[in-house]
Amino acid sequence: MNTVYSPGIRKLQTSNTTRRRVLGFYQIVGGAIGLVMASLVLSHLFSTEYVRDYRLITIVSFVILLYIFSIACGTLLLMNKESAYSYSLAQQAAQVLSLDVGSFGFTYVSGVNLSVGIDVDGTAIMSFHVGISNFWATIGGEAGLHKIMFNLVAIYLIYYIIELRKNIRKEMVLKNAEDLTGAQ
8 A cells, every 4th residue: 555645744755765876875875886996905014025014905805894794785775774873973974083003093984074173293284185986994003193184074074964865854754644634
């Protein structure tokens, strides 16, 4: 039995579906680009003397899993699964902060990177970075604070996902209310 909903609900449903699909494709494409890059790095590591550096291979393998997770998040969004929103929030949260502090540094981006922050190497310099899917990691580097960056795209997408999830829940409430009033 097909229920015919009011034009307002259909418009909200169409908008939410489009926004969900765009986010899903964004996460799949970003993950695919990153997966190709990380796989190329891993294959290069196995073809050089770095094959014995298990820390490096472990880091690259972990990053490959992050890119696969991005693709899975996008796929779940395209399948319209409720869990996709929580997973996508976690995926974006992993991309918000890029830092190089102490002897540890890490950057992970799946999709677009538009970061702002401070590079601290002798002097504090405001820094901007623009790019696509990338990762960078260091263990055992020079001690001290070197860089802290915030990915504005990931921050926006967190807001976007939260708002999208609210709109979808609102759509469901309106549908249920209309079903109840139409059934009487």
